[in-house]
Amino acid sequence: RKEVEQDPGPFNVPEGATVAFNCTYSNSASQSFFWYRQDCRKEPKLLMSVYSSGNEDGRFTAQLNRASQYISLLIRDSKLSDSATYLCVVRRTGNQFYFGTGTSLTVIP
Amino acid sequence: DGGITQSPKYLFRKEGQNVTLSCEQNLNHDAMYWYRQDPGQGLRLIYYSQIVNDFQKGDIAEGYSVSREKKESFPLTVTSAQKNPTAFYLCASSIVTGGQPQHFGDGTRLSIL
Numbered sequence: 001r002k003e004v005e006q007d008p009g010p011f012n013v014p015e016g017a018t019v020a021f022n023c024t025y026s027n028s029a030s031q032s033f034f035w036y037r038q039d040c041r042k043e044p045k046l047l048m049s050v051y052s053s054g055n056e057d058g059r060f061t062a063q064l065n066r067a068s069q070y071i072s073l074l075i076r077d078s079k080l081s082d083s084a085t086y087l088c089v090v091r092r093t094g095n096q097f098y099f100g101t102g103t104s105l106t107v108i109p
Numbered sequence: 110d111g112g113i114t115q116s117p118k119y120l121f122r123k124e125g126q127n128v129t130l131s132c133e134q135n136l137n138h139d140a141m142y143w144y145r146q147d148p149g150q151g152l153r154l155i156y157y158s159q160i161v162n163d164f165q166k167g168d169i170a171e172g173y174s175v176s177r178e179k180k181e182s183f184p185l186t187v188t189s190a191q192k193n194p195t196a197f198y199l200c201a202s203s204i205v206t207g208g209q210p211q212h213f214g215d216g217t218r219l220s221i222l
């Protein structure tokens with residue numbers, strides 16, 4: 001079983017839509033959780049960390065459910081510039097990071 | 110500004126040749142990592158280092174070598190033993206404690222001539 005699993009999509013949504021991505025992780029000892037954004041042929045960039053109580057950054061909301069080993073990212077009022085691949089990342093003890101394969105989002109005018 | 114610098118941006122390798130990818134960071138991070146990304150796929154860990162003069166193999170270390178002589182630098186050599194080296198190579202760094210995220214360089218694209 002993979003350490004981190006994501007639905008690869010693709011998700012094609014109209015501008016202004018709300019879209020949600022989900023991610024599951026296999027190791028309950030995982031410590032820290034992140035969402036990264038990767039544009040085509042570019043490096044991943046940190047979008048936001050995910051905290052146990054859930055957290056919001058503008059149009060983006062991240063949730064963590066440790067009991068179910070599940071992380072989510074909600075994007076409200078989608079913009080064309082949100083089109084990218086979103087990577088779910090889990091950090092374990094020993095400074096190891098585990099990446100999902102990414103979920104592709106295209107926002108359509 | 111602090112960050113991670115990878116060079117070159119594009120690199121071409123001839124058959125039987127070793128090539129070295131540079132990664133330098135001025136973030137004062139102890140841990141550094143090398144990943145490989147193939148088209149349409151996720152990141153796979155090649156090597157990582159948590160401290161100077163120490164490094165560990167990742168999932169796909171065969172055909173690669175690294176060194177960590179300075180905290181700031183973690184070069185990756187792609188040897189002739191790596192038969193399919195064409196990929197996007199990403200260097201990252203992180204603070205060792207506190208559950209902090211990784212920061213990435215902007216990558217090197219390696220192709221076979």
